[in-house]
Amino acid sequence: MPLERKDLLDLDDFSSEEITLLLETTAAMTEILSRPIRRVPTLRGKTIVNMFYEASTRTRSSFELAAKNLSADLVNVSASQSSVEKGESLIDTMRTLQALGADMLVMRHWEAGAPYLAASWLHASVINAGDGWHAHPSQALLDLYTVQERRGAIEGLKLVIVGDILHSRVARSNLWGFGKMGARVVLCGPPTLVTPDILGIAENLPWVTISYDLDEAIADADVVMMLRLQRERMASGLLPSLREYAARFGLTQKRMRRARPNALIMHPGPMNQGVEITPELAYSEQAVIEDQVANGVAVRMAIFYLLAGTSERIA
C-alpha cells in the first residue's frame, strides 16, 4: 500500500491505517539500521533539502542521517546563512530550492502554518519538521513507534503529557497521533499552560482529558511524556518560579510509583534535568528517551521512502 500524499504536515488528517503503514515501514528501516553497513540505494538520485529557519540539533541531524542512509543527496540550509537574511520571501526561497532540484523539503519554521504555505506552492514534497507551536509530526511518529516497540500496541494505553501544553507542537501532534491509534491522552500542567480553552478541545476530542494535578493524572499511566519547560515562561508572567513548577509538575520517583509498574518515561528533549524530570529517572530503566532519538532516524527514513513513492524495494 502506498502513502497517497505529497506532504507530511501534521497527523490531524491522517487515518490510523496511514499511521500504521508509517510504523510498519519504520520497522523495516530499523532492520536496515541494525546491519553492519546501514545504507541502501533506495533514494539514489533524489535530492532532499533540510531548510531550518530555527535552530535544531537532533531533528536536523536525524533527517540528515535518514536521507544519507537511503543514499539521497542532502543539502542543509539554515536561515541565518541564506538569502532569507536578505529578505527573500518564504515562497521564493522554497521555489528556488525546488528549481535547484529538490524532490523533498524538510522544513523547520518558528511560525505555525509556514509549511502549509510552502506545500501549497510546491510540487516537491514538504515535510514539517516543526512549525511554531503547531505540529511536529515526525516526533509524534517516533514517539508512537517507540511506545509500540515496547508495548506491542498503542490501543487502550494511557498517555500523560506533562508541562507546557499551550506552546508545545510535540503535544499537539501526539494528541492526534496517539488518539487516532486508540490511546487515551491526559494533558497535565499549570492552568496558565493548560488554559481553560483547552477544556474545549477536550470536549471535542473524546480521547483527551485535562488535569492540573500530576499525582492524580499519573495514576495507572502507561506512558508519561515530560515536555521541556522554557525558562522565558517565568518572565512572561505564566509561572512564578521553577521551584514551584518542579514541586507540582516535576517527575519524581515518588510520583512515578503511581503509574503502572512498567510505564515508560519519554521526553522529546532537550531536557531540563531537575526541573521537569530528575536525573535518576531520566537515566532509569523506564526511560526510553534515547530510544526515541534512535528511532527518529528510522521514522524519518520511512517518511522519505513513503513520500518518494518509489517503486524500489527497501532491501
Add this chain to the structure above:
Amino acid sequence: MSESWLIQGARVLDPANGLDAVRDVHIVDGKIARVAESIAPEGLLVVNANGLVLTPGFVDLHCHLREPGFEYKETVATGTRAAVQGGFTTVCSMANTDPVVDTPATVAFILERAKDAAAARVYPLAAVTQGFGGTQLVEMAALSDAGVVAFSDDGLPIADARMMRHALEYSLLVGKPIVNHCEDPALAHGGVMNEGLTSLRLGLRGMPAEAEETMVARDALLARRTGAHVHIAHVSTQGSVEIIRAAKQQGIRITAEVTPHHLTLTDSLVAQRLHAGKGTGFAYDTHAKVKPPLRTEADIKALVEGLNDGTIDAIATDHAPHSTTDKLCEFSDAESGISCLETAFSQAYQLVQDGRITLQTLISKLTVEPSHVFSLRTGTLSPGAPADIALLDLEGTWTVNPSAFASKGKNTPIAGTTLPGRVALTFVDGRPVHIADGYEERGATQT
C-alpha cells in the same frame, strides 16, 4: 443647463423617510426633486427600474483609501470606484496614511484628490493624536474646519485611558465623535487571530474577546464621564454588544458599527483547507487575517441581535486593501484586513435571505443610521438631498472574483463564493457612476 432624470418603477426603500413602496424618483441638477407615484416622463432622461430596489446610496463610516503614502494598495480613485461598484456613494476614509492625517494640509490633499478623481463622496477622518503617537492631541478645531467628520487613531487603539479621556473632553469643542479601535494591547499580546479552539489547534497566538471588551467598557465609562460621543469601530464580540447595549440604556453617547465579515464569517475559516485533496491542504489562509479577528457563531448571533435592537448603528466595511505581497507570506507576518467594498452589500444581504434581519434594517444600517453617526447630509432621499442612489437587483447572484475588483486590493477570503444580491446601478450627484454588466439596457432613454 439643468439636467433632469427620472428613475421609474423601482421599489423605493428610504428608511430616513419611512418609505417602502413602488415610486418614481425625479432628480434635478444632481438633487432629489421628488419621490412620488407616476411622475410624467416627458423631457426627462428615464431609467427603467422595474423589479429593482432603489435606496439611498450607501454610507461607509470606515474604509481605507490608502492615499497618500500607500498608493500601491489603493488610491482615492480606485477605492471610490470600488465603493460605487458596491453601492457606496459616501465613504469616510481612515487616517492611517503616510503621512498620517493630522494636519489640515493632508486633509486638503485628500479632498483635492477626491475632487479630481473620486467616483464617490469622500469624508476624511483625522487622527486623534499627532502622528498616531498616542501622546499629544491633534488640532481638532483646525481639522474640523478643514472638513474631517470624526477622529480616530485607526488600528492603533488609544491605549492610555487618560489620553482617551482628554480626547473625548476636547472633542466637545468641535462636536465630532472619537472613533476607537478597541483592543487592549496587553491582553491582545500580539495575537494574530481569535483566541479559542481554532487558534489552539493551529498553534497560532490568539487574542481573547476580552482584549476588545475591556476597552469598550472603559470607553463607555469615559463617554459617560465626559458627555462626549464615542464611536466603537468594528464591534466583533458578544461581550462588546452587551456592554454597548447597557451603555445606551444609560443614555451614554455611544455608537457602534459592525463589518460584513464579522457578521458572516468565523475563525474556523483560518483552519479551512482551501484545496481539497490529501496532503495539499492549505490552512492558515492569510486572507482570513483581519483585526479584530473573525470570531465565533455565538458572536455573530449577538452582533445580529445588536443590529436588530439598535445597539449597533451601522454596517461599515473597514475595507482594507492590501497588495499581493502583503498577504503572500507566513500567517503571523501577513497584513491584517479584507478588501470588501465590492462584496459588503451581498455579504450582509445573506442575513436578509436567511431571515435574520429585514431588508429595511439592512438598508437603514447602510444609509440613514451611519449618516446620523457622523452627522452627514447623505443617506436619505429627502427632497433637496444629493441624488446619491443605489439600485439593487435582489434576485441577482454573482461570484466573487477578486481579479475583477475595481479595488487594487484583491485580498478577500471569500473568492469563488457565490453571493446573493447585485448592485445594478449607482448614482452620485444624480449621475450614473456604475452600471453592472447585464444592466446596460436600464440606462437612460431620452423621452
